[in-house]
Amino acid sequence: FAGARLIRDEAIGLNRADCVLLCDAHPPIRYDVLSIDIGSAPRSDDVPGAAEHAIAVKPIDRFAARWEALLTRTREMPRLRLAVVGGGAGGVELALSAQHRLAGLKGDTVEVTLVTREALLPSHNARVRRLFEQILADHRVTVHAGSAVVRVAPGVLLCADGRRVEFDEALWVTQAGAARWLADTGLPLTPEGFIAVDDRLRSPGDPKIFAAGDVATMLAHPREKAGVYAVRQGPPLAANLRRALAGRRLRRAVPQKRALALIGTGDEQAVASRGAFVAYGPRLWQLKEWIDRRWMRRYTELPEMQPEPGEGPMRCGGCAAKVPAAVLGRVMGRLHPATSGAVMIGLDSPDDAALISFPGAPPLLQTVDFFRAMVDDPYLFGRIAATHALGDIYAMGGTPESALAIATLPPARAPIVEHDLFHMLRGGLDVLEPAGAVLIGGHSAEGAELALGFAVTGRPRPGKLMRKSGLSAGDRLVLTKPLGTGAILAAAARGLISSRLVEAAIATMVQSAGSAAACLLEYRASACTDVTGFGLLGHLLEMLRASEMDAVLDPEAIPALYGALPLLGSGITSSLHADNVAALAALDPVAQLHQIAPLLIDPQTAGGLLAGIPADRAATCLAELRRCGYQAALIGRVARLRRSEPRIRFEAGAAQRVPELIAAK
Ligand SMILES: Cc1cc2nc3c(=O)[nH]c(=O)nc-3n(C[C@H](O)[C@H](O)[C@H](O)COP(=O)(O)OP(=O)(O)OC[C@H]3O[C@@H](n4cnc5c(N)ncnc54)[C@H](O)[C@@H]3O)c2cc1C
Missing domain, CATH: 3.50.50.60 (FAD/NAD(P)-binding domain)
Known part of the structure; x- marks a missing residue:
């Protein structure tokens, strides 16, 4: 907007x-x-102990989380002494609101004490101050005005006048300070x-x-x-x-001399204060609510973003901007590219990366990825693009060695192009270098959009190559990241979801697959791939075809990013989604109608690894993946092929069942 x-x-x-x-x-x-x-x-760094032992009211997002934690903590306490430091409008409002909320939970066992250096509400008129003294007393809030807190020790406020105020929890709402x-x-x-x-x-x-x-x-x-x-x-x-x-003349922006302050009293009433004016009652609380909520709605209830006039429907970035699998398949089928003796894994048995071996030299894994930006922040985009590119090497069980970058940037003034290119490549390097890969070259060009990719070279670990083929009946299928990045990014591009959901999706997209691959190798994965543009189903089908197997998935076990399922349910999908629909034909007809089906074809950017693990190691492998920080899940098992083409059916608890091979004996 x-x-x-x-x-x-x-x-x-x-x-x-x-x-x-x-x-x-x-x-x-x-x-x-x-x-x-x-x-x-609130300035807390000039009072020793305040930062450690009291909860600052700002930043507000951190305060909200700490307040919830406080409520949980105090639930079991026989009584609660809450101290509020600061007697301005914020401190008074917070003391009364906290008293009201806590008394609702804990009744008379709550004692709230407000400590303030000056008089209560020093910037308001005497009538407002007197009224609040009365309201605070009525709400059983003890006030120590004119008492400056000079130190905070665990459980006690120490004041300049020698007063000690003992507390179980303390909130810090003192005068505003600057960074x-x-x-x-x-x-x-x-x-x-x-x-x-x-x-x-x-x-x-x-x-x-x-x-x-x-x-x-x-x-x-x-x-x-x-x-x-x-x-x-x-x-x-x-x-x-x-x-x-x-380069035009600036406008003056002189603020109004006075503003109406509406200070809540915690019990759905408020006091209005402006100059010499004072009023009190429930209608003022309703007015305050109306003003605040109306203002918030302007930033939370936004109309859906529309494409620019003359443009087609909004197109997604990341791996959702891939050429559809069917188109790619047809093109490759017509090309008949030549091969050579050095190619050990190439287009005739495609995998996540190609493997080449020249005489006298160790074999090398090679892969390339490239897509347009799916986030505004070029540094973050660089990190996601590099994480995504390395995924192919990790999926093969390899170690990354080097990378070439390819980038396009829209035409702009040189300093802007320089800034964006630097940020993208810095983001890429901050992922490549910790992974052990060096950037050895690349190419940049003007293009319609910000886009970035990497051609990565890696080494296979001797005897530990993971392929898409190799699944055995009974293997458990493990997925190392939740699904849904395609839907979340599509919704974000249209301004439909909160940034918290986007942040959660991005956190998975910048999570390296390196430790996951090491873990899968350790637990002797029978086959592995990374889940990207063709969605879980598309990539699982590639594994099943290469292994000549079927699969049974547990729909309840498939991990989804928060918010992804409702979005898909309401038809919010990424631009590649429709082209992935063909893969649904591999599901049995009942499964095709399941609410999770659209998630299985959601294109993933820097998605998780999908692997087959021998059944007897699956639980410990999963525990290890989770210990490494992955939101991993056992999502099903591999079954014998029943027809010429792989089929996938749903079954509750599919990953828990006794392996079929053993059961058959
Ligand atoms: C308990 C309480 C109740 C209040 N009630 C009222 C009221 O009823 N009416 C009223 O008018 N005022 C009230 N205020 C005051 C009001 O909250 C502030 O005056 C107002 O929020 C200031 O707006 P701002 O945009 O300048 O700063 P903020 O709203 O504080 O926003 C600053 C933003 O900058 C971000 N930020 C901070 N540091 C950095 C950094 N280094 N880098 C990047 N980002 C950063 C923060 O995360 C935040 O998003 C109250 C304050 C408190 C504490």
């Missing part, structure tokens, strides 16, 4: 001389103009460490740098740190960033 590229990482510094932002897990990101909008967090790294940027800051900006939201010390929200303080119009001011700065900030890039 915004045409913006999302990169998930933490900014940790700034090199203004080179105009680059330094990140925790990415190479530096270059900018023409930069807007720093990283908010604030420490800002001090090293050389930008003009306020004494509290916030970025000073003019009334155009631009730093007076650097015309390329803007800031808004809690992290910024407008020198001529300082305001308290509150969301009402932050959100209103968004539109003028966006306009001024565009104007700065276009």
Whole structure:
């Protein structure tokens, strides 16, 4: 919608001389103009022990997880003493909300104490302060105002006036502070460490740098740190960033003098405070809810992304952008390429990688992969592309040795092309090098889209080559990663799902198959392949044809990424999905109607390894894979071929049954 590229990482510094932002897990990101909008967090690093023994309310996503953990922890405790440090609007609201929630769980055994350095709600009028003193007392929240916490020891707050407040859990909601790294940027800051900006939201010390929200303080119009001011700065900030890039005059963005604060009291009521005005009641809570939820909906309930006018339906990237299996098969069938004595595994018995052996030299595995980007972040794309390319070598039981890169980038200004190419290749190197592969060359070209691939050379381990063929009846089928990346990425491209689901899918796509392959070799896998564009079914069928076997799958055991099944159920599929449908014909008619069937043909990018493991080793192999961090599962077993073409049927507990060969005896 915004045409913006999302990169998930933490900014940790700034090199203004080179105009680059330094990140925790990415190479530096270059900018023409930069807007720093990283908010604030309660200052806890100047009070010894606070960071270790109290829960900071920001970052809010971490707080939400820690609050849930707190609720679980306290469930078994006979009583709970909760301390809240900070008596501004955030601290008061949190103390009352926490008291309400905990009292609902634990009744009278909850004691909430609020400790604050100054008076309660110092930026609000005296009537608001008195009203909250009464509300806090009515809700049995003990208040120690004028008591500065100077140290936090395990289970106790130590105050400057000698007071000790014992606690089981402590929440830290003190004054907003700015990130420490800002001090090293050389930008003009306020004494509290916030970025000073003019009334155009631009730093007076650097015309390329803007800031808004809690992290910024407008020198001529300082305001308290509150969301009402932050959100209103968004539109003028966006306009001024565009104007700065276009060399146009910037617009002023002077904030309103006062804002209406609606402070919840935990019991579905709220207090309204603005200047000398004060009001209290349930209607104000409803108003607060309405304002907050309406605002959130603008960013969570988005219309579906549509293709650009004149373009066809949206096409997926990654392995979902593969040429369909049937097309590829027909082309290869017509080509009749010549072969040579050096080719040990080639097109006449295709596998995940080719094996060649020249006289007097050790055999080599060779494979190539290439596809267009499926994520915005070029560094992350580089990591996924390299992980995917190495999968073929690992599936053959080999060790990667070297790689050649091939990349296309859309035409753009040289610094932009340079930035994107560097990030893609750096991402690739950060996967190749730990795997033992060196980048030895490559080719780059202008193209319509960002695309990247690697031709990887590896060595087979002597006597340990894993092939698609070799499955025996009774072998257990193990899959090392959950399925569903195709559907998740297709939904993400259309703006249909939350970033959490995408993050979970990406986490599997950057997980190396190296340890999984080592584990499968150790447990004497009879055959192996990696699950990619043709989906689980397409790749399983390749194994079954090469091994002349059938398979029995347990539909309940097949691991799926969270969210993938509902998406597929509602028809959200990747662009290659329709071409993979032909593989469903191998399923028996009942299985074809099962809700999991679409997942079996979902194209995977950097998907898991699929292997046959002798039945007596399958459980320990699975345990070892899981110990290595894979969301692996035993998904079924191999059965004798009943017709000329392999068939696949479903059976509950298919992987658990006694091996058929043994049972037949
Ligand atoms: C308990 C509580 C209740 C509140 N209630 C209200 C209220 O009712 N009304 C109101 O107006 N205000 C309220 N506030 C204040 C309000 O939350 C903030 O003023 C507002 O969120 C500021 O918006 P922002 O965009 O500047 O920063 P934030 O909302 O904090 O967003 C900053 C973003 O930057 C990211 N970030 C931080 N550091 C980095 C980094 N180094 N690299 C990359 N990303 C980074 C963060 O993850 C976050 O996503 C409350 C605050 C608290 C603590």
